[in-house]
Amino acid sequence: MNKQYRVVRALVLGALLMIPVLLIAAPSPTGKPGSIERGRYVVKIAGCNDCHTPAYAMRDGQVPERDWLTGDSLGWSGPWGTTYASNLRLKLAELSETQWLHLARTARYRPPMPWFNLHAMSDGDLRAVYRYVRHLGPAGVAAPAYVPPGGAVATAVVQFPGPPPAQ
Numbered sequence: 491m492n493k494q495y496r497v498v499r500a501l502v503l504g505a506l507l508m509i510p511v512l513l514i515a516a517p518s519p520t521g522k523p524g525s526i527e528r529g530r531y532v533v534k535i536a537g538c539n540d541c542h543t544p545a546y547a548m549r550d551g552q553v554p555e556r557d558w559l560t561g562d563s564l565g566w567s568g569p570w571g572t573t574y575a576s577n578l579r580l581k582l583a584e585l586s587e588t589q590w591l592h593l594a595r596t597a598r599y600r601p602p603m604p605w606f607n608l609h610a611m612s613d614g615d616l617r618a619v620y621r622y623v624r625h626l627g628p629a630g631v632a633a634p635a636y637v638p639p640g641g642a643v644a645t646a647v648v649q650f651p652g653p654p655p656a657q
């Protein structure tokens with residue numbers, strides 16, 4: 491084996507050994523399961539802010555993080571009555587992580603809350619959402635209470651049509 495070959499082999503081996511180190515060291519934009527970073531990422535991409543953060547969708551997501559998930563007084567009206575996206579900062583402050591996992595796996599809410607998406611989340615993502623919201627801490631006031639169909643509504647609302655006929 492000539493010297494040049496040995497040097498090249500050493501370099502290649504060295505480079506290969508570096509790969510796992512680089513993989514571990516590279517910061518992941520999605521965060522580790524269960525981590526606060528992951529929670530921030532999931533909340534963002536799962537659309538929780540779109541309804542639970544005031545004006546988030548209308549301001550192209552340009553709402554300071556300190557105001558995220560504080561609930562909204564914009565009503566969602568349809569055959570179910572009028573619902574308001576809850577203040578999750580206050581809600582999660584009163585739940586233990588175990589209670590949150592149970593709720594997220596079993597609760598069914600009125601439209602347009604996509605509770606079925608919560609049911610589909612992995613434990614790691616649900617824990618991450620919980621830890622992230624608890625990390626933000628309680629803030630804001632409770633959203634207006636649910637108004638049954640026909641009740642008096644005192645806020646601006648988004649009006650939904652009735653659901654399409656079942657296929």
Ligand code: HEC
Binds near residue numbers: 537542575577581601
């Ligand atoms: C399309 C709008 C919308 C989106 C998107 C949305 N929610 Fe909601 N959410 C609502 C509304 C409206 C309610 C109130 C439902 C009711 O009154 O039954 C609600 C209620 C809830 C509740 C019940 C809180 C309580 O006070 O008991 C939880 C928990 C919740 N949402 C979590 C989430 C999470 C986590 C996400 C993101 C994965 C999310 N929501 C995405 C609209 C939305």
